[in-house]
Amino acid sequence: MECATSKKKFCAKKVQRSLNRLVPTATHDESNILPKKDVAVRGSLSIRQKCFLCILMSLQITAINSGSNGNCYYVGNQKEAVLIDVGISCTAVEKRMALLGLPMSRLKAIFVSHEHTDHTKGVSTLANKYALPVYINNQTASNGPRLIKHLSVNFAAHLPIAIGDLRIIAFPKCHDASDPHSFLISDHNLSVGVFTDHGTVCDQTIHYFKKCHAAFLESNYDETMLQNGPYSEPLKERIRGGMGHLSNSQALELFKAHRPPFMTHLILSHLSRTNNTPAIASQLFMPHAGNIVVIVASRVEATPVFSLAV
Secondary structure, three states, rough: OOOOOOOOOOOOHHHHHHHHEEEEEEOOHHHHOOOOOHHHOOOOOHHHHHHHHHHHHEEEEEEEEOOOOOOOOEEEOOOEEEOOOOOOOOOHHHHHHHHOOHHHHHHEEEEEOEEEEHHHOOOOHHHHHHHHOOOOOHHHHHHHOOOOOHHHEOOOOOEEEEEEEEEEEEEEOOOOOOOEEEEEEOOEEEEEEEEOOOOOHHHHHHHHHOOOEEEEEEEOOOOHHHHOOOHHHHHHHHOOOOOOOOOOHHHHHHHHHHHHOOEEEEEEEEEOOOOOOOOHHHHHHHHOOOEEEEEOOOOOOOOOOEEEEE
């Protein structure tokens, strides 16, 4: 199934046909999804075939911003992408995506985890400007950003939503919001989870974390810094009381106990400016990272774009 005009380019229609063939294939034998004339030896892939598979089965991820000043996480393939939360301005999203070489035209939807301002500040403006559907549950919508009604789409926990080849599953979490959810984003055999604003590590968190090739994992506070810091006692209790945020040590225990063997990237997210530092968080995780790339997301700039492939 080669293009007659050039061996360096794949016809769009043929790529799509291969995608269509790939979806129902529940086997790890790549020869079943490749043209038979290209399979010289069963189980052996040519460079051309490997490149073809990488194009079909890859995801790009970046934390556009992460922290109490605004959260925004990007997950996409070569054709479509979604944002999980937009807690920074539309202008900031546009500028940072441009710097990363990510076209705005690739964005197809926004998913909102909960109504707090650091997750919703820029949702309305960005959605309205680019006519993006906003997936937001009813309770969050009633307490969250003001949206044009035709752009607002309700979602239900555990029911996959298709955005092109992406599949997004929402699942409940423990946080002091109306009806908070986190998300697992998948493209064929790759999955990325966004685990921020989790007051505790519950069964739902563990179940979906085990599926992740990469994860944005909250590592909000250092317990000693929080205890000895300037926050009031009620605020300290709100943060660590089971409906607030995960500490560095809680996140580490989740990572150590439940990371899957195929995980390649861990992006530590939603760090407190007052009760944590990137150095403390990364130094805690690095001795346990093994071959997994561990990155600390920034509250002032986007991370690099990381590419995942099976």
